[in-house]
Each structure stands twice: as C-alpha cells, then as structure tokens.
Amino acid sequence: MSHPVTPWYKQFWPWFLIGLLAMAISVSTTFAVLSVRTFDGMAQEDYYEHGKAINMVLAKQRTAADHGISGQLRLDPLTSDLVLDLEGEARPERLILKLIFPTEDDRDMALTLTHVRDGRYLGQAPDNLRYRWYLQLEPDSASPEWRLVGEARFPTESHITLTPGRAATSDDA
Known part of the structure; x- marks a missing residue:
C-alpha cells in the first residue's frame, strides 16, 4: 500500500512559497526603482541657511x-x-x-x-x-x-x- 510519490514540481506548496518570494522581490524592486526615479523635494539641503533666515522673515x-x-x-x-x-x-x-x-x-x-x-x-x-x-x-x-x-x-x-x-x-x- 505505498502511495506513489509525486515529484516536488508537481506539488502545490513549493510553487506557493516560490510565488510568495517572487512577488516580494518584484514589489521591492518596483518600490526601489520608484524611489530612485522620483524626488519628493521635501528635505531642505541647506536647512541651516533657512534656519538662520527665520529672524529676517520675522x-x-x-x-x-x-x-x-x-x-x-x-x-x-x-x-x-x-x-x-x-x-x-x-x-x-x-x-x-x-x-x-x-x-x-x-x-x-x-x-x-x-x-x-x-x-x-x-x-x-x-x-x-x-x-x-x-x-x-x-x-x-x-x-x-x-x-x-x-x-x-x-x-x-x-x-x-x-x-x-x-x-x-x-x-x-
């Protein structure tokens, strides 16, 4: 009464785990590309100069x-x-x-x-x-x-x- 063992590539769980890893890699690569290509402009490069100028503004x-x-x-x-x-x-x-x-x-x-x-x-x-x-x-x-x-x-x-x-x-x- 032995059951025939199917090869690993014909089973569900290995492909499910490989799919999760592939999705994680593709999403993280997409976010990495987006973060490099788009600049949000929120950070001041010369924040110290802007800080000194606040007294002039006031x-x-x-x-x-x-x-x-x-x-x-x-x-x-x-x-x-x-x-x-x-x-x-x-x-x-x-x-x-x-x-x-x-x-x-x-x-x-x-x-x-x-x-x-x-x-x-x-x-x-x-x-x-x-x-x-x-x-x-x-x-x-x-x-x-x-x-x-x-x-x-x-x-x-x-x-x-x-x-x-x-x-x-x-x-x-």
Missing part, C-alpha cells in the same frame, strides 16, 4: 504689523484675474505674490501685481488654479522691507486675507 512680518499693512486678495475663477486691496502705509508700484505649493517646490510661482489706484493691485494668475497654496506678498525690490502671508484653497469665490505672520481666510470668521 523682522519683515513685524515691520508689516508695525505699519498696519494687510490685504484682501480675490481671484476671479473665470478670468483668473487677481485683485488685491492693500491697507496700511505702504504703496509700492509693484508687488510680488508667491504661490507656494506645500509639497512640490517645482510647482511654486511668483506673480507680479501692479498698482492701479488707492491701494488696489491687479495681476494675472494661471488658468485652472487648484488645490491648497501658501501665499507670500512682498514689495518688488532687491530687499523687501515687509511680508504678508496667507493660505488659500483654489478655486475660491471668497476673499483671502493676507496678514503679517498669520495665515487666514474669510472662512475662518
């Missing part, structure tokens, strides 16, 4: 607060026109609005806003602006004296408040 925001500078930004979702109403003592001819994407630095943009009258500035944003962005507003000069910051999720029909040192939108109220 001084710019303190200057904006001392001069009572703030702004209300609106983006027309159809025409992508930017309208900024700036309050306070400052009235430079041009402002730079930096749109900073939270996770991908290659998506960051700098837009120029031109003074038209009584603290109103106009500019043009890219079409179909989407997702969440950090905003920084500074005068267009070699060494800007002040800075306003904000945060927005586009598209939006509401105004975005730019303040010295605190990101806020009209939805916060």
Whole structure:
C-alpha cells in the first residue's frame, strides 16, 4: 500500500512559497526603482541657511504689523484675474505674490501685481488654479522691507486675507 510519490514540481506548496518570494522581490524592486526615479523635494539641503533666515522673515512680518499693512486678495475663477486691496502705509508700484505649493517646490510661482489706484493691485494668475497654496506678498525690490502671508484653497469665490505672520481666510470668521 505505498502511495506513489509525486515529484516536488508537481506539488502545490513549493510553487506557493516560490510565488510568495517572487512577488516580494518584484514589489521591492518596483518600490526601489520608484524611489530612485522620483524626488519628493521635501528635505531642505541647506536647512541651516533657512534656519538662520527665520529672524529676517520675522523682522519683515513685524515691520508689516508695525505699519498696519494687510490685504484682501480675490481671484476671479473665470478670468483668473487677481485683485488685491492693500491697507496700511505702504504703496509700492509693484508687488510680488508667491504661490507656494506645500509639497512640490517645482510647482511654486511668483506673480507680479501692479498698482492701479488707492491701494488696489491687479495681476494675472494661471488658468485652472487648484488645490491648497501658501501665499507670500512682498514689495518688488532687491530687499523687501515687509511680508504678508496667507493660505488659500483654489478655486475660491471668497476673499483671502493676507496678514503679517498669520495665515487666514474669510472662512475662518
């Protein structure tokens, strides 16, 4: 009553174990290739220089607060026109609005806003602006004296408040 012994390659369990190993190798190889080919951009290479610059940023925001500078930004979702109403003592001819994407630095943009009258500035944003962005507003000069910051999720029909040192939108109220 002996049972015939089948060769190992005709049995289920060796192939199951080989399949698990092959799947683990292929998944780990795929992740290794993806990690080498894609750069996430999250780590700062010159973090020490950025750390030293924080005092300059705080001084710019303190200057904006001392001069009572703030702004209300609106983006027309159809025409992508930017309208900024700036309050306070400052009235430079041009402002730079930096749109900073939270996770991908290659998506960051700098837009120029031109003074038209009584603290109103106009500019043009890219079409179909989407997702969440950090905003920084500074005068267009070699060494800007002040800075306003904000945060927005586009598209939006509401105004975005730019303040010295605190990101806020009209939805916060």
